[in-house]
Amino acid sequence: MSPLFPALGSASSRPALRFGGQILGYGELRGAAGALARRLTGHRRVAVWATPEPETAVAVVAALLAGVPAVPVNPRIGARELAHIVGDSAPTLVLAPRGTVLPDALAALDRLDVDARPPGDTGDTGDAPGEEPDDEERAALIVYTSGTTGPPKGVVLSRRAIARTLDALADAWAWTDRDVVVHGLPLFHVHGLVLGVLGPLRRGGTVHHLGRFSPEGVADALAGDGTVLFGVPTMYHRLAEAAGGDPRLAAALAGARLLVSGSAPLPLPDHERILAATGRRVIERYGMTETMMNTSVRADMPPATGTVGVPLPGVEVRLVDDAGEPLTADDGETVGEIQVRGPNLFTEYLNRPDATAEAFDGDWFRTGDMATRDAAGCYRIVGRKSTDLIKSGGYKIGAGEIENALLGHPGVAEAAVTAAPDPDLGERVVAWIVPRDAASPPSAQELTDHVAGQLAAHKRPREVRFLTALPRNDMGKILKRELV
Ligand code: MCA
Numbered sequence: 104m105s106p107l108f109p110a111l112g113s114a115s116s117r118p119a120l121r122f123g124g125q126i127l128g129y130g131e132l133r134g135a136a137g138a139l140a141r142r143l144t145g146h147r148r149v150a151v152w153a154t155p156e157p158e159t160a161v162a163v164v165a166a167l168l169a170g171v172p173a174v175p176v177n178p179r180i181g182a183r184e185l186a187h188i189v190g191d192s193a194p195t196l197v198l199a200p201r202g203t204v205l206p207d208a209l210a211a212l213d214r215l216d217v218d219a220r221p222p223g224d225t226g227d228t229g230d231a232p233g234e235e236p237d238d239e240e241r242a243a244l245i246v247y248t249s250g251t252t253g254p255p256k257g258v259v260l261s262r263r264a265i266a267r268t269l270d271a272l273a274d275a276w277a278w279t280d281r282d283v284v285v286h287g288l289p290l291f292h293v294h295g296l297v298l299g300v301l302g303p304l305r306r307g308g309t310v311h312h313l314g315r316f317s318p319e320g321v322a323d324a325l326a327g328d329g330t331v332l333f334g335v336p337t338m339y340h341r342l343a344e345a346a347g348g349d350p351r352l353a354a355a356l357a358g359a360r361l362l363v364s365g366s367a368p369l370p371l372p373d374h375e376r377i378l379a380a381t382g383r384r385v386i387e388r389y390g391m392t393e394t395m396m397n398t399s400v401r402a403d404m405p406p407a408t409g410t411v412g413v414p415l416p417g418v419e420v421r422l423v424d425d426a427g428e429p430l431t432a433d434d435g436e437t438v439g440e441i442q443v444r445g446p447n448l449f450t451e452y453l454n455r456p457d458a459t460a461e462a463f464d465g466d467w468f469r470t471g472d473m474a475t476r477d478a479a480g481c482y483r484i485v486g487r488k489s490t491d492l493i494k495s496g497g498y499k500i501g502a503g504e505i506e507n508a509l510l511g512h513p514g515v516a517e518a519a520v521t522a523a524p525d526p527d528l529g530e531r532v533v534a535w536i537v538p539r540d541a542a543s544p545p546s547a548q549e550l551t552d553h554v555a556g557q558l559a560a561h562k563r564p565r566e567v568r569f570l571t572a573l574p575r576n577d578m579g580k581i582l583k584r585e586l587v
């Protein structure tokens with residue numbers, strides 16, 4: 104297989120990484136990642152403490168150069184979820200920025216400090232990277248993602264899947280080494296890490312990470328060198344709110360080559376507000392951790408607002424009915440489940456052959472997303488098969504994992520978790536609680552903090568409602584539809 108990052112072996116003078124004021128050229132990235140890669144030889148799997156800093160990019164590139172699978176870890180992860188990920192993926196080493204204090208489950212592992220710029224660094228460009236593994240099926244990343252029940256599953260992504268999805272996006276978006284991709288996405292999911300960091304590096308262009316998302320940061324970056332913006336709908340919602348009264352932000356958005364949204368549906372009112380304020384349309388692409396990118400509105404087609412565009416090169420997409428029969432209608436109305444086949448697909452769920460087998464219909468991956476297809480071949484996502492998967496702020500959250508965490512609190516007798524529509528987050532997590540002692544229930548804040556401490560801050564309920572009993576059918580199954 105050809106190298107994942109050809110620009111690392113070149114004499115490119117472009118910046119590779121820009122995080123706030125910290126800029127690393129391709130030569131410097133080659134030096135830092137190459138030196139680290141040599142120290143990873145012999146390791147089976149490495150955990151990467153994925154802070155929004157250049158060290159995360161250096162650590163992941165080093166692991167890819169060394170051919171050692173990397174497991175990116177949310178630096179805001181709670182104790183229970185971290186214990187699961189470490190136990191399941193069994194890394195032999197953790198990579199973290201120098202000076203970071205790690206939680207116990209990771210502090211117990213061998214550690215290598217990552218320096219984006221080693222002490223005493225003189226900007227030396229380092230040796231050319233060694234031979235990259237030529238087995239394109241080799242695992243490159245293991246990204247944890249939530250299901251409806253149980254703890255998150257590790258999605259094994261190969262070098263092939265990463266390369267092919269990024270090259271398909273380059274075709275769809277006319278993405279080149281001249282692009283500077285601006286974003287403030289977290290670096291432990293496919294969106295921020297694969298598209299937002301590995302994408303620009305594969306093209307030989309630049310990542311401009313904001314450290315933390317803010318409309319002001321976006322305005323500054325796009326008014327400067329930024330050409331393309333990546334974000335989740337919550338970010339575009341906040342940009343839409345701000346752009347109406349902020350001509351500088353509106354002008355910066357108007358000047359971008361592409362504004363791309365994904366990870367959840369971008370509501371039409373937000374599309375329209377951004378269009379009204381900037382004269383520009385946001386385009387949407389559709390993907391999933393297991394499939395990386397499947398469809399996108401292309402740079403060379405009409406914006407097809409409200410759809411997620413057409414299948415990417417090499418990706419086959421079909422709609423099937425409840426019986427699993429393919430639907431041929433392209434009337435923009437007939438709804439079916441999206442199934443996907445192509446070189447962008449994951450290899451397996453780590454240690455979960457049962458779940459891997461269940462996820463496929465032959466060689467078609469069942470996404471669980473429901474959609475229509477129109478005469479132009481554009482897909483419109485209309486919902487999900489399971490109500491137990493919640494998308495909040497672009498994060499996928501399983502109702503079951505939050506219910507289990509809540510049931511672990513001594514004051515909780517019964518718990519059910521649902522999603523409520525939210526203008527900012529798309530959906531917000533609502534917890535319905537039957538306390539053990541109705542006379543002194545735990546406070547909503549206590550339960551929220553409990554979930555944030557066990558799982559992750561973004562999984563915490565944003566609303567807690569107390570009940571005397573959960574609605575159940577004759578079989579004892581909780582009737583979530585009645586929880587409104
Ligand atoms: C509040 N905080 C707490 C608590 N309450 N921390 C601990 N315990 C609590 N009880 C803190 C948070 O840690 C954080 O701290 C601050 O309060 C705000 O957090 P939060 O409310 O969660 O942030 P938000 O404002 O709601 O975040 C919105 C966001 C975020 C920035 C849009 O949701 C986000 O980054 N989303 C991106 C998700 C994403 O990348 N998804 C991709 C997966 P502090 O103030 O210090 O920060 S999907 C994917 O990859 C597929 C392939 C695809 O299609 O893309």
Ligand code: AMP
Pocket residue numbers: 248293364365366367368369387388389390391392393411470472484487494497498499
């Ligand atoms: P994740 O499992 O976190 O990778 O999230 C993948 C899910 O995000 C998909 O199955 C979809 O439900 C949703 N998703 C991603 N992109 C879009 C989009 N542009 N529009 C609607 N839903 C999306």
